[in-house]
Amino acid sequence: DIVMTQTPLSLSVTPGQPASISCKSSQSLLHSDGQAYLYWYLQKPGQSPQLLIYEVSSRFSGVPDRFSGSGSGTDFTLKISRVEAEDVGVYYCMQGIHLYTFGQGTKLEIK
Amino acid sequence: VQLVESGGGLVKPGGSLRLSCAASGFSFSSYSMNWVRQAPGKGLEWVSSISSSSSYIYYADSVKGRFTISRDNAKNSLYLQMNSLRAEDTAVYYCATAKAFDIWGQGTMVTVS
Numbered sequence: 700d701i702v703m704t705q706t707p708l709s710l711s712v713t714p715g716q717p718a719s720i721s722c723k724s725s726q727s728l729l730h731s732d733g734q735a736y737l738y739w740y741l742q743k744p745g746q747s748p749q750l751l752i753y754e755v756s757s758r759f760s761g762v763p764d765r766f767s768g769s770g771s772g773t774d775f776t777l778k779i780s781r782v783e784a785e786d787v788g789v790y791y792c793m794q795g796i797h798l799y800t801f802g803q804g805t806k807l808e809i810k
Numbered sequence: 811v812q813l814v815e816s817g818g819g820l821v822k823p824g825g826s827l828r829l830s831c832a833a834s835g836f837s838f839s840s841y842s843m844n845w846v847r848q849a850p851g852k853g854l855e856w857v858s859s860i861s862s863s864s865s866y867i868y869y870a871d872s873v874k875g876r877f878t879i880s881r882d883n884a885k886n887s888l889y890l891q892m893n894s895l896r897a898e899d900t901a902v903y904y905c906a907t908a909k910a911f912d913i914w915g916q917g918t919m920v921t922v923s
Contacts, residue, residue, distance in 0.1 A: 700871075738910055740854075747904055747914040748846075748854060759912065791854055795909055798868055799844070799856035 701726050701794050705802035713810045718779040720805045722792035727772050729796075736795035739768055739777045742804075743788040751790075752777065784809055811835040811913050813905050818918030825895050825922070831888040831905030831915055839883035841908045842866075845890050847901035848917075857903070858890065873899075895922045 702725040712718045728735045739752040750759040752768035755775060765780040779786060787809055792802040817829040831843070845857040858879040859868045867879055878891040888905050902917040 736909075740911070742854075747916055748906075748911075749914065750910060750912050753910040753912075759910075789853075793854075793856075793911070798870070799859070799911075801854040801856065804853045 701728075701797050701800050703792055703794055703800050703802035705790075705792055705805050707805060708803060709806040709808070711808050711810050712779075712782040714784060715781050718782050718786075718807060720777045720790055720792075720807075722770075722775045722777070722802050724773045724775075724794050726797070728775075728794050729772060735771060737768075737770065737775050738793045738795060739766075740791045740793065741786070741788050742791065743785075746788075748791065782807070782809070813907065813913055813915035815903060815905055815915045815918040818903065818920045820921045820923065821895055823896060823922055826891070826893045827895065827920060829890040829892065829903055829905075829918060829920070831890075833886045833888065833907075836907070836913075838886040839863075843879075843881060843888045843908075844906045844911060845879060845888075846904045846906055846911070846914075847899075847920075848904070849898075849901045852901075855901075860888070892920070895920075897922050 704723045706721045728737050735755045737755045740748040742748040756768045767778050789804040789806050791804050812834045814832045842861045844859045860879045876894045880889045900922050904917045905915045907913045
């Protein structure tokens with residue numbers, strides 16, 4: 700089974716400052732079709748998760764451009780260029796190359 | 811585009827429950843579907859997936875042999891039959907669309923106690 704490890708598990712960010720979350724997989728997420736199946740979700744307090752980024756770096760419809768994803772192979776990163784109050788919640792990465800596995804989650808709070 | 815789960819509730823260990831997910835606003839029959847659960851205060855756990863025509867079905871090891879996923883494309887509905895329920899199955903159960911889990915429902919709570 701593929702294990703997804705996120706760091707940090709929590710972070711506190713001043714509004715307007717950047718934030719970065721790392722996600723490492725125990726196996727390469729690069730498929731033979733050339734695509735890497737790594738996704739990022741945000742679960743805001745009291746809400747269902749919502750898709751932010753698909754296939755490493757593509758923003759889902761309606762997601763602000765302050766969110767960006769990067770990485771390859773086993774190392775991936777979600778970056779928020781300027782954190783806003785509405786970005787609070789728990790961020791999860793997920794691999795989709797061999798069934799599905801979520802990371803433990805990273806809780807983002809505002810200072 | 812909307813997903814609405816139902817069927818959750820309180821059940822005793824060893825009991826059964828059938829969850830439903832009603833889809834609207836998109837071509838349900840064209841997309842694979844998934845179930846994901848979240849135990850109280852915990853993270854997300856993938857449970858099961860089914861392809862658009864039900865040809866391919868997958869389960870997490872934690873539910874294999876106890877849970878059965880199915881769908882009715884004519885009714886735009888996804889189901890999860892849960893048997894031999896255990897305390898550790900207590901969670902909010904979400905349905906989500908497609909390989910990217912694009913759209914999620916609001917979830918339905920299952921309590922095994």
